[in-house]
Amino acid sequence: MNNFLNLNEIAPKKLEAILEDATKVKKATRGDAALNECYSSCLNNTITGLLFEKLSTRTRLSFEAAVLKLGGQVSNLRKDEIHLGQGETLQDTCAMFSLFLDVLVLRLYEEEKLYEFARHSKIPIINGLTNESHPCQVLTDIFTFQEIKGSITGKKVVWFGVANNVFQSFLHAAVALKFHIVFSGPAKFGPSKKMLEFIQKNNSNIFTIEPNPIVAVENADLVVTDKWVSMHDNKLSKSDLDDLGNFRVTNELISFAKADVLFMHCLPADKGQEVSLDIFEDKRCVTLKEAENRMHLQKAILRWCLGLF
Ligand code: CP
Ligand code: NVA
Numbered sequence: 001m002n003n004f005l006n007l008n009e010i011a012p013k014k015l016e017a018i019l020e021d022a023t024k025v026k027k028a029t030r031g032d033a034a035l036n037e038c039y040s041s042c043l044n045n046t047i048t049g050l051l052f053e054k055l056s057t058r059t060r061l062s063f064e065a066a067v068l069k070l071g072g073q074v075s076n077l078r079k080d081e082i083h084l085g086q087g088e089t090l091q092d093t094c095a096m097f098s099l100f101l102d103v104l105v106l107r108l109y110e111e112e113k114l115y116e117f118a119r120h121s122k123i124p125i126i127n128g129l130t131n132e133s134h135p136c137q138v139l140t141d142i143f144t145f146q147e148i149k150g151s152i153t154g155k156k157v158v159w160f161g162v163a164n165n166v167f168q169s170f171l172h173a174a175v176a177l178k179f180h181i182v183f184s185g186p187a188k189f190g191p192s193k194k195m196l197e198f199i200q201k202n203n204s205n206i207f208t209i210e211p212n213p214i215v216a217v218e219n220a221d222l223v224v225t226d227k228w229v230s231m232h233d234n235k236l237s238k239s240d241l242d243d244l245g246n247f248r249v250t251n252e253l254i255s256f257a258k259a260d261v262l263f264m265h266c267l268p269a270d271k272g273q274e275v276s277l278d279i280f281e282d283k284r285c286v287t288l289k290e291a292e293n294r295m296h297l298q299k300a301i302l303r304w305c306l307g308l309f
Contacts, residue, residue, distance in 0.1 A: 001122075001123075001124050001305075001307075002014075002124055002304055002305045002307065003118050003124050003125045003126075003305070004124070004125070004126045004127060004135065004136070004301050004304070004305055005114060005115070005118060005125065005127045005135070006127065006133050006135055006169070006172060007135045007138060007139065007169055007172035007173050007176055008172035008175060008176065008198065008202070010176075012176045012177060014304070015139065015173075015176055015177065016177075017304070017309065018139065018297070018300045018301060018304050019139070019142065019143055019146065019297075019300070021299075021300035021303060021304065021309055022143050022293075022296050022297045022299065022300035023143075023147075025039055025296055025299045025300055025303075026293075026296040029069070029296070039070060039299070040069065040070065040071055041070075041071040042070050042071060042303060042308055043067060043070035043071045043072030043302065043303075043306070044071045044072070045072075046067075046072040046073070046102040046103070046306065047072065047073045047074070047075050047100065047101050047102055048063065048067045048072055048073070048074050048075070048101070048102065048103050048104070048105065048302065049074075049075045049077055049097055049101040049103070049104040049105065050063060050064070050074060050075070050076050050077065050104075050105045050128075051077040051079065051082075051104065051105070051106050051107070052079070052106075052107040052128065053079050053107060053108050053109055054107050054108075054109065054129070054231045054232075055231060056107055056128070056129075057268070058266075058267065058291055058294055059105075059107060059128045059129065059136065059137075059294070060076075060107075060128075062291075062294035062295040062298055063105050063128070063298050063302075064076075065295045066295045066296075066298045066299040066302060067302065069295075069299070070299055070302065070303070072102075072302075075100075075101060090113070090116055090117065090120065091120045094117060094120035094121045094122075095120070097121060097123065098121055098122035098123050101123055102123055102124075102306065103123055103124045103125075103126065103302060103305050103306060104117070104121065104123055104124070104125050104126070105126045105128045106125060106126070106127065106128055107128040107129045107130075108129075108130050109130065109131055109232055110130065110131065111130040111131060111132040111133060113130075114127055114130050124305035124306065126301060126302075126305060129165065130165065131165055131230070131232045132165050132168055132194075133165050133168050133169045133172075134165050134166045134169050134266065135169045135172070136294070136297070136298060136301060137166055137169065137266045137294070138166060138169035138170050138172075138173050139173070139297055139301070140290060140293045140294050140297040140298075141170075141224070141264050141266070141290055142173055142177065143293055143296070143297050144262075144264070144286060144289050144290050144293045145221075145222055145262060145264075147289075147293070148262060148286065148289075149221065149260070149262065152177055152179045152221075152222075153177055153178045153179060154178065154179060154180075155179045155180070155221040155222065156179070156180045156182065156219055156220050156221050156222070157170065157174065157179055157180065157181045157182070157220070157221065157222045157223075157224060158181075158182045158184060158216050158217050158220040158222070158223050158224070158257070159181060159182065159183050159184070159185075159224050159225065160184050160185060160213065160216075160223065160224070160225040160247045160248075160249050160253075160274070161185045161189065161225045161226065161228055161244060161247050161274050162185060162189040162226070162228050162230075162244070163183055163185065163189060163190050163191040163192065163195060164226055164230050165230060166224075166226045166266055167183070167191070167195075167226070168192075168195055170224065171191075171195055171198060171199060171207065172198075174206045174207065175198075175199075175202045175203050175206060178203075178206065179206065180206050180207075180208070181206060181207055181208075182207075182208045182209070182210050182216050182220075183207075183208075183209050183210070184209075184210050184211065184212070184213050184216035184217070184247055185244065185247045186240075186243040186244060186246075186247070187211070188240070188243070189228075189240075189244065190209060191209070213246065213247050213253060214253070214256050217253055217254060217256045217257045218256055218257070219257065219258055220254075220257035220258060220261050221257075221258055221260075221261060221262070222261065222262050222263075222264065223249060223253075223254050223257060223261055223262070223263050223264070224263075224264045224265065225247075225249045225265055225274045225275055226265060226266055226274065227268070227269065227270055227273075227274060228241070228244050228270070228273060228274050229270075241273075244274070247274075248273070248274060248275065248276060249263065249274065249275045249276065249279060250275075250276040250278070250279065251276065251278055251279055251282055254279070254284060260284075261284055262284055262285075262286050263279060263282070263284050263285045263286065263287075264286060264287060264290055265287050265290075266290065267287055267290075267291060269287075
């Protein structure tokens with residue numbers, strides 16, 4: 001049984017197989033009728049559960065679309081309508097989910113709870129974001145990069161702002177797929193001890209911290225940022241906002257990168273805060289493509305979790 005929990009726990013060859021499957025699935029939906037027929041029923045007779053403790057627009061919708069387009073069914077589980085945490089244990093809840101569902105997508109606060117689900121479930125678990133990670137998003141970003149530019153191996157990715165959950169999944173991906181990642185932001189918002197230990201243990205050559213944003217962005221192939229305040233974070237003080245303002249991604253900042261650099265943001269964005277408004281009009285900005293590709297990549301994740309390749 002394949003769980004999709006974190007990118008550092010899935011062998012690079014398997015990540016590559018998921019990326020390859022996503023390419024085939026996307027091609028199939030773009031006019032290859034024979035191929036499309038083979039995919040459009042591959043989740044027949046399966047039910048995918050979606051349980052989200054936090055808000056979501058893209059992840060929930062793209063998983064629903066992915067499942068329905070592959071011939072499966074979706075069960076949307078509302079946390080305020082089930083007994084979990086209000087009179088029933090996680091273990092007992094997992095036993096019920098395992099009876100009636102085939103795969104479960106979770107968006108949770110605590111990463112530990114994700115692993116508890118995985119320990120007690122007899123069905124595959126997919127991490128749809130925790131406070132610490134967002135692997136579906138980051139594998140989609142890699143897919144989107146490779147679709148436009150070819151292999152990400154050896155490329156330079158620069159992350160601006162706050163070293164958050166999406167950033168941590170980028171670190172995992174950098175080790176697995178061998179690209180270089182630079183963090184540029186105020187020291188206070190830099191990588192956690194856990195992230196630094198992960199890099200140290202795995203491959204410290206793939207990671208650099210560069211406090212000067214213009215130096216950081218030189219020669220970048222991909223520039224990425226995210227909201228400074230994630231769903232689980234507290235509000236920032238005025239002085240923190242001012243410090244972070246030096247790392248706002250603007251058209252001017254990315255003009256110091258490679259001419260064909262791409263800009264990504266997982267969305268939702270605080271336009272004008274971590275990223276200037278004008279960048280969304282720029283051809284280097286591929287945020288809509290990232291969002292569209294969530295569905296294609298997640299089709300491949302579902303297929304992999306269900307043992308279809
Ligand atoms: N990028 C992303 O995961 O968006 P949602 O929070 O809308 O799912
Ligand atoms: N870092 C953001 C990502 C949202 C998709 C958050 O966790 O809120």
